[in-house]
Structure formats: C-alpha cells, structure tokens
Amino acid sequence: MILDNINSPQDLKALPIDKLPELAQEIRELIISTTAENGGHLAPNLGVVELTIALHYVFDTPTDKIIWDVGHQSYTHKILTGRKDKFATIRQEGGISGFCAKNESEYDCFTTGHSSNSISLAMGMAEARDQRGEDNKIIAVIGDGAISGGMALEALNHAGDIETPLLVILNDNEMSINHNVGALNSYLSHIRSHPKYSKAKNNVHHALDRIPWLGKHLANFISGFKNGIKSLLVPGMFFEYLGFTYLGPTDGHNIKELIEILRQAATIQRPVLLHTITVKGKGYEPAEQHPYNWHGVEPFDIATGMPKKNNLQLTYTSAFSESIMGLAEEDENIIAITAAMTDGTGLAGFKKKFPGRFYDVGIAEQHAVTFAAGLANAGKKPVVAIYSAFIQRAYDQIMEDVCLQKLPVIFAIDRAGIVGNDGYTHQGIYDISFLRTIPGLTIMAPADARELRMMLRFAVSTEQPVAIRYPKALDRELPVTISEIELGRATIIREGSDLCFFALGSMVSVALDAAALLAQKGISAQVVNARFAAPIDDLTLRNCAANCHGRIITVEENVQEGGFGVACQMILAHNGAQVVVAALPHTFIPQGCREHQLDMMGLSAERLVEMACNNWFKE
Numbered sequence: 001m002i003l004d005n006i007n008s009p010q011d012l013k014a015l016p017i018d019k020l021p022e023l024a025q026e027i028r029e030l031i032i033s034t035t036a037e038n039g040g041h042l043a044p045n046l047g048v049v050e051l052t053i054a055l056h057y058v059f060d061t062p063t064d065k066i067i068w069d070v071g072h073q074s075y076t077h078k079i080l081t082g083r084k085d086k087f088a089t090i091r092q093e094g095g096i097s098g099f100c101a102k103n104e105s106e107y108d109c110f111t112t113g114h115s116s117n118s119i120s121l122a123m124g125m126a127e128a129r130d131q132r133g134e135d136n137k138i139i140a141v142i143g144d145g146a147i148s149g150g151m152a153l154e155a156l157n158h159a160g161d162i163e164t165p166l167l168v169i170l171n172d173n174e175m176s177i178n179h180n181v182g183a184l185n186s187y188l189s190h191i192r193s194h195p196k197y198s199k200a201k202n203n204v205h206h207a208l209d210r211i212p213w214l215g216k217h218l219a220n221f222i223s224g225f226k227n228g229i230k231s232l233l234v235p236g237m238f239f240e241y242l243g244f245t246y247l248g249p250t251d252g253h254n255i256k257e258l259i260e261i262l263r264q265a266a267t268i269q270r271p272v273l274l275h276t277i278t279v280k281g282k283g284y285e286p287a288e289q290h291p292y293n294w295h296g297v298e299p300f301d302i303a304t305g306m307p308k309k310n311n312l313q314l315t316y317t318s319a320f321s322e323s324i325m326g327l328a329e330e331d332e333n334i335i336a337i338t339a340a341m342t343d344g345t346g347l348a349g350f351k352k353k354f355p356g357r358f359y360d361v362g363i364a365e366q367h368a369v370t371f372a373a374g375l376a377n378a379g380k381k382p383v384v385a386i387y388s389a390f391i392q393r394a395y396d397q398i399m400e401d402v403c404l405q406k407l408p409v410i411f412a413i414d415r416a417g418i419v420g421n422d423g424y425t426h427q428g429i430y431d432i433s434f435l436r437t438i439p440g441l442t443i444m445a446p447a448d449a450r451e452l453r454m455m456l457r458f459a460v461s462t463e464q465p466v467a468i469r470y471p472k473a474l475d476r477e478l479p480v481t482i483s484e485i486e487l488g489r490a491t492i493i494r495e496g497s498d499l500c501f502f503a504l505g506s507m508v509s510v511a512l513d514a515a516a517l518l519a520q521k522g523i524s525a526q527v528v529n530a531r532f533a534a535p536i537d538d539l540t541l542r543n544c545a546a547n548c549h550g551r552i553i554t555v556e557e558n559v560q561e562g563g564f565g566v567a568c569q570m571i572l573a574h575n576g577a578q579v580v581v582a583a584l585p586h587t588f589i590p591q592g593c594r595e596h597q598l599d600m601m602g603l604s605a606e607r608l609v610e611m612a613c614n615n616w617f618k619e
C-alpha cells in the first residue's frame with residue numbers, strides 16, 4: 001500500500017503525480033472503514049480526498065496554512081499530517097477529534113466546528129503575515145453551504161478591500177446537509193451547468209478588452225456595457241466584482257488538474273477564489289446516491305449501508321417533530337424555521353406537510369431569528385428550531401429583535417447538553433447561562449416527551465418569547481402523571497423530607513434514580529421537576545428548603561457558571577439553606593460517551609448520592 005509509507009506531507013511530495021489517484025483510493029477505503037466503525041461525516045470527507053491531496057502536494061504545510069471551514073471534511077488532511085495511526089480513534093473518548101483541533105496537531109491551525117468563519121480567519125492570518133513581512137500562503141476551504149453564511153459573505157465583502165494574497169477554495173458539491181437554499185446557490189448552479197464557460201472566460205476578457213476607448217462619456221458607457229456582457233458570459237463575475245480573481249470551475253476529483261490550477265493560484269498576488277466541483281460521498285455508492293443521509297452517520301455495515309445499531313429509539317427530536325405538526329394543524333399561524341438542519345431538528349415532516357409554512361434559511365442562524373421576529377411582528381407564531389451550540393450565533397438577535405420587542409417567537413433548542421462524539425464545538429451546555437441574561441425570555445426544559453409536547457402547546461398559547469431546551473437522547477417516560485404547565489411553576493414528583501433534588505429537564509429522571517438509591521440507605525429525598533430555568537419557581541424552592549432542613553441539590557445539564565443552580569443559590573441566599581449545585585464544569589468539554597462524561601462530571605444517580613452523603617449524611 002502506498003499509504004503505509006505516507007506519514008507526513010513531505011512523504012506525499014516524494015510521490016510522482018501519477019501515483020496520487022491510487023493513494024486517493026486507499027485513503028477513501030480507510031475513511032469508509034473507519035467511519036463504518038466510529039460514525040462521522042462520511043459524505044463530506046469522501047468528496048475532498050483529491051482536493052486535500054493536491055493541497056498538501058502543492059503547498060508547504062504547516063508553514064502554509066489551510067483552514068477547513070467547519071472542519072468536518074478534514075479526515076484526509078488528518079491522515080496525511082501524521083495522524084494516520086490514530087485515525088481509528090476518531091470521535092472516540094480520548095481519541096482524535098472529528099473536526100480540526102489546534103491542540104491535536106500543528107497542521108490544524110484553528111479549532112473549528114461552527115460554519116462560515118474560514119474566510120475571516122484566513123484574512124486575519126494573511127494580514128498578520130503581511131505585517132510581519134512573511135510570505136507564506138493562507139488558504140480557506142469552504143463549502144457551497146457554508147459560503148452562504150452571513151460571516152462568509154461579510155468576509156468576502158471585506159477581502160476585496162484588503163487586496164492581500166489569499167486563496168479561497170470553494171468546494172462546491174451542490175449540497176449543504178440538505179439541499180442548498182438561496183440565490184447564491186442558484187448562481188453557483190448556473191456556473192456549474194456551464195463548465196465550458198471557464199474556457200470561454202479568457203476569450204471573452206480579451207475580446208472585450210480590445211474594444212477601443214473613445215472619449216470619457218463613451219468610455220464609461222462602454223465600460224458598463226463590457227461589464228454587463230462579462231457578467232452574462234463569464235463565470236464567477238460575482239466574485240470578481242467582490243475583488244477576487246476567479247479560477248474555475250474545475251473538476252475537484254482530477255488531481256493532476258487540481259495541482260496545476262493550485263500552482264497557478266499560488267502565483268497570484270491578490271485574493272483568489274478557486275471554484276472546484278466535487279461529488280459529495282464520492283466513491284461509496286450509497287453515499288453518492290443519498291448524500292443527505294450520509295452527511296453525518298452512525299456506525300454502519302459497509303456492504304448493506306444499514307446502521308449497525310437500531311436507531312428507532314424515541315428522541316426528543318422526534319417528539320418535537322410530531323408535536324409541532326399537530327399544533328400547526330390546529331393553528332395556521334404557526335411557521336417553522338430551520339438554519340440548514342431540516343432533518344437534524346426534526347422538521348422534515350413539517351416541510352412535507354406544510355411546505356408553505358416552512359423555511360430553511362441556510363446556515364444563517366442570525367437571519368433565522370430576526371426573520372422569525374419579522375413574522376411574529378406581523379402576527380405569525382414562528383418556531384425556530386436550532387441546535388444549542390449554533391444558537392450561540394444569534395444571541396444579539398434573540399435579545400434585541402425578539403425579547404426587547406416582546407415578540408412571541410418560540411425557540412426549540414435541540415442538542416442542549418452533552419453531545420457525545422462531536423466534542424468541544426458542538427456541546428450545548430451554555431444556553432441556560434446566556435439566555436438567562438435576557439429579560440422577558442421564558443426558558444423551559446422538559447423531563448420527558450410528554451412534557452415537551454405540553455411545553456410546546458403552552459409556548460404557542462403565550463404571547464411571549466419562549467425557549468425550550470432539550471438534548472437529543474430521551475431517557476424514559478417519568479413514572480408520574482404530568483400536570484398542566486403553569487408559567488414559572490415547578491412540580492413535586494417525589495415526596496421526601498431529608499433533602500430535595502431541584503432538577504431541570506434531562507436531569508429529573510437522574511434525580512429520581514438518585515432518590516431511589518438514597519431510600520435504600522434510609523434517606524428520604526424529595527424530587528422536584530423545576531420545568532422553568534426562567535422564571536424559576538422561587539416559592540416552591542423556598543418551601544422545599546423549609547421542608548428538607550435547608551438541604552437542596554440543584555441538578556442541570558448546563559455549565560455551573562451563570563446557570564440554573566447558581567440562580568437558585570441566589571434566591572435562597574438569605575434563607576439559611578445549603579444549596580449544592582450539580583452542574584457541568586465551566587470549561588470546554590471534549591468528545592466522549594455522554595453517559596460516561598455525565599458520570600465523570602457528577603451528573604449520574606450514583607454521583608448525586610455521593611454528593612448528598614458527603615454533604616449531609618456521612619456515616
């Protein structure tokens with residue numbers, strides 16, 4: 001195998017170009033077999049094998065910098081930059097990350113995971129290089145989904161102004177996670193459908209440039225006319241108007257052609273945009289056929305393409321999915337909005353059933369929230385479904401455009417809590433803390449699927465902004481009947497008198513298990529399902545403290561800093577109660593197995609029992 005002898009980009013550069021397609025095939029096989037074991041972003045990675053080989057062949061990394069937007073497509077880059085032997089550990093606890101990670105390799109020049117920031121980063125790094133008087137190359141690789149994100153467009157707008165050498169590679173596979181949306185996407189498909197235009201480009205430029213200049217007014221007129229014709233005939237004029245030299249479109253699976261065009265791009269002393277066309281899922285038939293289903297996958301059987309584990313387990317996402325469709329049936333003002341995550345947030349059914357009331361705005365969380373604000377301002381009831389980690393982008397819009405205006409927008413915040421294999425950048429563990437700072441925002445967390453349904457119904461009935469946060473995994477149905485939701489009211493689900501677990505959302509069932517274990521030791525623990533992280537039910541909290549000798553343990557799947565438990569501590573500050581906060585540490589948390597990580601960080605029934613005993617019931 002050629003790959004056996006490739007442990008660094010230097011080894012790669014020693015190969016003749018005609019050996020590179022064979023190497024690409026070997027890398028593809030390694031990516032498929034490893035992803036089949038560990039899960040991961042299969043289709044995006046299969047699409048960039050040749051592009052990655054060509055980049056490391058032409059450029060001199062790590063002196064030259066490659067910034068992979070999102071970083072979910074960086075598997076070949078990892079394999080070529082000294083991590084081949086650790087590749088089997090990708091996305092596992094203690095293993096290498098499924099995204100780029102600065103702490104993992106000098107070849108990962110940035111820790112990535114959130115989309116559309118690569119051009120801004122590349123520009124900053126290019127300017128710093130210029131100021132130091134160096135001349136290394138800076139390259140951003142960005143997908144056609146990510147380039148539609150607001151930050152990427154802001155950076156493109158700025159790049160033309162700074163004129164510094166910088167290479168942006170647009171990896172165009174005609175797809176984000178789902179279908180791409182928007183006018184920029186239509187523009188790119190226009191270029192894609194006329195690949196011959198790239199050859200025509202130079203001819204058109206030359207022919208138009210030969211038109212003579214005749215006087216100022218006529219010259220201006222002709223110049224406008226020339227540009228008008230160019231924009232009709234020349235691909236990539238949009239990027240040229242923004243100040244980039246546009247190269248392409250080029251076949252992103254032809255290594256020889258890629259190497260030639262990258263060498264050409266490297267000589268241009270200004271911002272260049274190279275447009276490559278790739279096939280998402282290239283080389284694995286099921287992924288090529290259904291790239292959406294193969295964007296991010298659980299472990300699967302290579303021969304059949306079937307998941308190794310049965311994925312039929314009920315999730316909060318599926319409970320949300322059913323529930324929002326039921327509510328939309330009853331109320332025609334309900335509108336659903338996603339930012340490029342139709343399937344992930346459970347809105348595929350809604351899209352099918354109510355196509356006129358569904359919007360996928362692309363990777364544009366900020367726009368999604370303010371778009372919802374506009375709809376709500378005009379009498380609609382928008383539900384914005386976004387993952388906890390990605391709604392971080394839209395903090396200002398939630399504050400200014402929704403809450404300050406007191407608009408009835410509902411935020412369905414999925415993947416709130418520890419996310420498992422995606423690690424640092426995808427943890428949904430900060431939302432309670434940052435959302436609690438916003439005046440007038442009600443924040444709820446359901447303890448099971450029935451409660452999520454009731455919370456959604458309650459949210460639709462209020463005329464206020466409401467956030468409902470929940471993880472993907474659904475533990476089990478609580479063994480209690482669920483009472484009606486009342487604003488800011490908790491509910492006691494187990495009586496007890498020695499201490500009280502005041503628990504939120506996903507942690508309610510964990511607290512119930514802890515209470516059962518404590519009962520075996522003769523300790524009587526009360527369990528409260530807090531339901532609201534804002535406003536917190538201070539009356540019930542005070543009563544529980546009074547009835548349980550002031551012994552309260554708050555439990556939440558969020559960081560401690562600024563979270564639910566700290567707010568409870570403040571409520572009881574002058575009450576003489578002892579409030580112990582069980583929450584996640586205030587840090588960035590790497591990938592791992594969710595159950596194991598929760599246990600390590602004190603959020604399992606056994607650890608809660610230890611906490612209670614260590615504080616109050618030492619034998």
Ligand SMILES: Cc1ncc(C[n+]2csc(CCOP(=O)(O)OP(=O)(O)O)c2C)c(N)n1
Binds near residue numbers: 047072114144145
């Ligand atoms: C801010 C943000 N929103 C959403 C996501 C989830 N996400 C990861 S990859 C991706 C699609 C990217 O599409 P594209 O840029 O075309 O790359 P491809 O996967 O097609 O190679 C999305 C929406 C994210 N990582 N960051």
